Amino acid sequence: MRVATFTIGDERRVGLVDADAGSVAPFDLSADAARAGVVALIGRAVPATLSPLPLDRVRLDAPVPRPARNIFCVGKNYHDHAHEFSRSGFDSSAAAGAVPKHPIIFSKVPETVIAHGEPIRIDPSVSAAVDYEAELAVIIGRGGRGIRAADALDHVWGYTIVNDVTARDLQGRYSQWLIGKSQDTFCPMGPFAVTRDALDLGDTVIRCLVNGELRQESNTRHLIFDVPTIIATLSAGITLQPGDVIATGTPAGVGIGFDPPRYLRAGDVVRIEIGPIGVLENRVEEIAR
Incomplete structure (x- = not known):
């Protein structure tokens, strides 16, 4: 559905x-x-x-227009992206190795969420290194604490698309990623949501294009930590609530992975495609000063 x-x-x-x-x-x-x-x-x-x-x-x-609390996010969750990010010089976790041994969890505040078609607004006085990240997001249907990985998918209502827009310079400046990830408009979500039965976690393609140029293309089967593992990790001591949103990580091809980096600029159009869900597209606008 x-x-x-x-x-x-x-x-x-x-x-x-x-x-x-x-x-x-x-x-x-x-x-x-x-x-x-x-x-x-x-x-x-x-x-x-x-x-x-x-x-x-x-x-x-947005399918969840205003999440009740912060969006849970997983960092460095595709092997190819883990290596490109560790090489970038902006990875505060690089000392522990390129590929994490356990899920790296951070969050984005609810106010970051915007809908398909709404502008991603960048403020040059705050960041000069704004990047895109195409991600599959999980919507929790049944809450719980101490959820076993074997039971985790029973707690999923469905899935949507998010663009985990990131200010890389802010991400590198601070040990925690919240500020760089939580700028206003930095979580486009949509265009639709699908129920759990409509998407195959073992074989779903994720693509991202910027101005029509293919930048990211991967498959959910390449996740380092799969959705059941992510849910089990989060719920070990944290009670998940119905309506919680979990972004599962991005594959290689983000702007920071190019030499030189290819950050977003005013007028750019970011298009993310995940077949069963649809196409999430947002234009970048610069905040006038």
Whole structure:
């Protein structure tokens, strides 16, 4: 099932997407419930749908428009990216080795989230090294603490796409990555979410293009730490909540991996493709001073 969070008029709705028909059928949810986006579907039977609307008549919102708490993220979780990042000089964890022995966990604040089509806003007075990172994100459906890896996928509601936009100079300046990862607009999310059954974690392609040029192309089967391992690691002492979002890491091909680095500039368009979910595309804008 492919689901959209969207706004029509002044009202947010959640609906079932029919990609072939180019339409979205709103679920029969209250306005209060729909404000949470796809989280409104967690822990309940799938509601009935109302008359479909053309997708080009609605404004897509992020599937989880405002996460209830920080987005959990995993760093250096593809072998090729782990090596390119360690070579970059911006990796504060490089002393422990290029490939981590345990998942590297950091977070992004909820205010970073923007929707497909909204601008990534860069501030040259704050950072001169803004990068892109295409990632598959997990949406938790059933919370829990001490979740075993063998049971972890039972706690997943579904998946979406995120762009873990990063200020590399800030990431290198501070031992913790929060500031470099949490600038306003630095987490484009969407365009849709899919339920757990709609995506094969063992064989899903992730691609990222900047201005039409292919920069990243990999497959979820190349994750160093798979989704069950990530969930087991996070929930060992932290109670996961329904609606939590976990970004699983990015493959090689980010801007920092080029010589010289190829950072984002005003006017660039970043396009991330994960087949079952769709295409997340955002243009870069510079904040006027």
